[in-house]
Amino acid sequence: VVLAGNHQDTGEPFLVVEPTGGGWGASRGKDGEVGQFCVGDGETYNVPVEMAELRYGIMVDEYNFHTDGAGAGEFRGGSGCVRSYRAMADGQSFTASFGRNKFPAWGSAGGENGSYNYFEIHRADGTMEGPFGVVARLTLNKDDVVAMYTCTGGGYGDxxxxxxxxxxxxxxxxxxxxxxxxxxxxxxxxxxxxxxxxxxxxxxxxxxxxxx
Known part of the structure; x- marks a missing residue:
C-alpha cells in the first residue's frame, strides 16, 4: 500500500509505504495466526494509529480484525485485518497491489476455504468503487475513504x-x-x-x- 499527498495542516508532503497484515492458514493442532505480516516482509512494524494520523494527511476510520467467518475447520483459519484511511485533503494518490485477490485461501484436510484480499473506495458523495485487488495512482479527495480487507486463512480439518x-x-x-x-x-x-x-x-x- 502506497499513499501520498500533502498534510492538511502543514502542507508538508507525506508518503505511506506499508504492508498490511493478513490471516494465516490453520494447521494440524493449531489455529491460524491472526493479523500477521507475510514472512517475506521481514522485520516489519505496525504503524500505530495515533502516529499515522499525526504525521500523515489521513484519519484511520477503522483498524480491526476482518471477521468474515471464513476458514472454518477443526482448527480455524486466522482472521485478516480491516484498515480504513480517510483522506484529509484533496489530491492524494493511492496505489495498492494485493496478491490472492481472485481466489480464496485453500482449506486443508476437510477444512473450509478462507477468503481473499481486496479494497474498496468509498467516495465522499456516498458512491463506492470496487472491490479491487490492484490499482495505481488512484486520486483521493477530502473525505474519500479507502477500506482495505485482508483474507482469512484456510481452515484445517472437519x-x-x-x-x-x-x-x-x-x-x-x-x-x-x-x-x-x-x-x-x-x-x-x-x-x-x-x-x-x-x-x-x-x-x-x-x-x-x-x-x-
Whole structure:
C-alpha cells in the first residue's frame, strides 16, 4: 500500500509505504495466526494509529480484525485485518497491489476455504468503487475513504470436529457469529451468553447437507 499527498495542516508532503497484515492458514493442532505480516516482509512494524494520523494527511476510520467467518475447520483459519484511511485533503494518490485477490485461501484436510484480499473506495458523495485487488495512482479527495480487507486463512480439518467450547469462545471474541457457529460448526449458542445450548442435526448425523 502506497499513499501520498500533502498534510492538511502543514502542507508538508507525506508518503505511506506499508504492508498490511493478513490471516494465516490453520494447521494440524493449531489455529491460524491472526493479523500477521507475510514472512517475506521481514522485520516489519505496525504503524500505530495515533502516529499515522499525526504525521500523515489521513484519519484511520477503522483498524480491526476482518471477521468474515471464513476458514472454518477443526482448527480455524486466522482472521485478516480491516484498515480504513480517510483522506484529509484533496489530491492524494493511492496505489495498492494485493496478491490472492481472485481466489480464496485453500482449506486443508476437510477444512473450509478462507477468503481473499481486496479494497474498496468509498467516495465522499456516498458512491463506492470496487472491490479491487490492484490499482495505481488512484486520486483521493477530502473525505474519500479507502477500506482495505485482508483474507482469512484456510481452515484445517472437519469443522464438526472443533471443540464446541472453542466455537463458543470464537463467537464470544467476535471471530464468528452465533449463526456461523451453527451453520459451519453445528454448535447452537445462546446469542446473549454464548453458552452452548445444543447441536445441529448436521453435526449430530455428520450430514452437512441438512444445514443448521
Amino acid at each position: 469443522p464438526f470436529d472443533r471443540d464446541p467450547q472453542q466455537v463458543a469462545l470464537d463467537a464470544k471474541n467476535g471471530f464468528i457469529t452465533p449463526e456461523q457457529a451453527c451453520e459451519d460448526y453445528g454448535v447452537i449458542l445462546d446469542p446473549a451468553s454464548f453458552k452452548v445450548t445444543g447441536f445441529s442435526e448436521a453435526r449430530s448425523t455428520g450430514r452437512k447437507e441438512v444445514g443448521c
